[in-house]
Amino acid sequence: MSFDHEQIAGLIRKLASADQLLAHTYINGTLFVDDNNRGSIDSLKKSGILRTADSADEYRLTSDVKRLIDRLLLRNQRYQQNINMAKLIVSIEEDIEDYRRASEQNQQDEAQFHLEQIDDTLYEAIEALENSLSVMFAAITSQFGFVSSLNSKIRQNQRALAYAQQLVQELNHVRIDDCYDWLGWSAIPPELSRKIIRFIDQYKSIVERLTGIVGRMKELLFKLRLQEQTANRCRAMAQFLRQHPEWEPLDWSAEADMPAWLRRDTGLTLHTGINTANPMLQADLTAIVQELRRQPKPVAPLTRDSVPTPLDTEIPQQKPLEQDLYESHIENLFALALEQQGRKISALHYWKQQDLNVHADLWLDMVFAQYCCLPQRMRRAITLDMQGENLAGYSGNQIIEEILLQRVA
Numbered sequence: 001m002s003f004d005h006e007q008i009a010g011l012i013r014k015l016a017s018a019d020q021l022l023a024h025t026y027i028n029g030t031l032f033v034d035d036n037n038r039g040s041i042d043s044l045k046k047s048g049i050l051r052t053a054d055s056a057d058e059y060r061l062t063s064d065v066k067r068l069i070d071r072l073l074l075r076n077q078r079y080q081q082n083i084n085m086a087k088l089i090v091s092i093e094e095d096i097e098d099y100r101r102a103s104e105q106n107q108q109d110e111a112q113f114h115l116e117q118i119d120d121t122l123y124e125a126i127e128a129l130e131n132s133l134s135v136m137f138a139a140i141t142s143q144f145g146f147v148s149s150l151n152s153k154i155r156q157n158q159r160a161l162a163y164a165q166q167l168v169q170e171l172n173h174v175r176i177d178d179c180y181d182w183l184g185w186s187a188i189p190p191e192l193s194r195k196i197i198r199f200i201d202q203y204k205s206i207v208e209r210l211t212g213i214v215g216r217m218k219e220l221l222f223k224l225r226l227q228e229q230t231a232n233r234c235r236a237m238a239q240f241l242r243q244h245p246e247w248e249p250l251d252w253s254a255e256a257d258m259p260a261w262l263r264r265d266t267g268l269t270l271h272t273g274i275n276t277a278n279p280m281l282q283a284d285l286t287a288i289v290q291e292l293r294r295q296p297k298p299v300a301p302l303t304r305d306s307v308p309t310p311l312d313t314e315i316p317q318q319k320p321l322e323q324d325l326y327e328s329h330i331e332n333l334f335a336l337a338l339e340q341q342g343r344k345i346s347a348l349h350y351w352k353q354q355d356l357n358v359h360a361d362l363w364l365d366m367v368f369a370q371y372c373c374l375p376q377r378m379r380r381a382i383t384l385d386m387q388g389e390n391l392a393g394y395s396g397n398q399i400i401e402e403i404l405l406q407r408v409a
Contacts, residue, residue, distance in 0.1 A: 014047055025050070025061050026069055032294045033057040085174050088125055092118060096182050096192075103187065115192065122199045129206045132167075136160060137213060137311060150231060154224050161217040168214060171207050176200055212313035219316050237372040240379075326363075329354060330370045337382055337405035344385065347403040364400050383408050 015022065018040050025031040030053055033041055041059055044050040050059045061069075099114035182196050275281065329350075337345045351363050358366075371384060385404040 011047060014043065015049070018044055018049075022049070022061070022065075025059065026066065028293060029060065030293070031059045033059070034294070085125070085171065088121065089174065089179070092121055093182065095121065099192070100185060100188075103189075115189075118192070119195055122195055126199065126202050126206070129203075133206065133209060133213065136164065150224065150228050154221065154228060157217060157221045157224060161214065161221060164210060164214050164217060168207065168210050171203075171210070176203050209311055209313050212311070212315060215315045216312065233373040236375075237369070240372045326356070326358065326366055327370065329356065330367055333367065333405065334370075334374075334378075334382060338407050341407055344404040344406045347405065361400075364403055367403055368400070381407060 021031060021037060021040055021044070031037075031041065031050070041050060045052075045059065048062060049065055051062050052058070053060045095114050095118045099111055099118065102111035102114060177200075179196060179200050183193055274285070276285065333345065333347060333350050336350070347364060347367050348360060351358075351360060356363060368384070368386070371379065371382070374382075383406050385406065386400050387402040387404070388400045
């Protein structure tokens with residue numbers, strides 16, 4: 001056994017013997033020294049697997065080992081890959097030509113070197129595209145769960161959609177069928193032909209799957225924009241209700257005959273958990289966290305069975321635009337009020353004229369709700385005169401029996 005072979009085997013054995021320590025360091029970020037693991041940590045440090053952290057008894061994984069684990073687990077990966085497929089194919093053609101020349105001259109060592117280089121280049125190209133598709137599909141199926149706000153989700157979807165469309169365009173520019181010309185010499189070995197044919201088939205499959213992902217992104221972006229419109233309407237209606245409350249509760253505290261269970265009292269001072277904002281508890285909490293991190297055998301997390309989701313490559317069909325009938329009638333009512341300068345338009349008269357199949361009270365509620373969702377400039381242009389009987393015992397609350405709309409600007 002050569003020296004290089006023995007050195008590589010020893011490094012792999014060292015990684016396997018310290019599997020729990022390395023897993024603990026990767027998950028928690030750091031590893032603390034104690035009497036049980038001091039020898040293992042010193043050996044891993046000499047091998048370049050661990051490095052010292054901020055303090056003397058704290059260690060971390062080296063960047064090369066952590067990057068390798070991230071790549072194998074598809075963690076902390078970006079779906080954007082800087083791949084120039086045209087230059088890569090030109091490089092493969094040059095390697096194949098060098099391999100053919102070395103084979104014809106019976107230079108076995110040089111031919112084997114070029115064959116391994118061709119295999120590595122083909123594998124790395126397909127692996128980079130596969131990783132990009134896997135990370136991208138995981139991001140869109142979780143609706144970009146790594147960001148919190150709806151606007152951020154829309155921006156991430158737009159950015160990923162632009163990248164995916166550009167990648168499809170660049171991959172389609174490559175005439176992959178021309179790669180069959182690499183098989184055009186009679187003495188080509190079967191192992192090289194198998195590698196080339198596998199590369200072409202995988203390339204076509206990736207382009208087809210990426211086209212399906214683009215359609216899935218467009219559908220998700222459409223849903224996110226609809227959710228954004230709904231959220232904006234809810235915020236506008238909540239702001240209008242805060243500025244124009246329909247009624248205010250009466251102050252019962254001044255009433256002499258008020259029941260005892262309705263009287264105001266001091267609120268509870270209990271907390272449902274530890275108050276982390278209390279400065280008196282911060283030192284104790286920090287000590288507890290440090291002690292938990294120093295434990296050599298932490299509590300094992302619960303196992304969660306994850307079911308892989310198959311990739312849906314079916315292109316989604318176009319759906320016809322659907323519009324609510326009563327929203328259309330309310331928009332026509334607002335447009336009619338804007339056309340009739342200075343005249344009051346009755347909502348009940350429009351309801352009777354159009355013979356709408358909805359109760360009058362519900363129709364008036366829908367008109368008022370849609371008015372609350374209008375933009376600020378539209379609410380300033382149209383005023384509502386709500387007529388009805390005021391309820392006794394409440395300030396500003398009434399039963400709406402009619403709504404008159406009038407343009408004021």
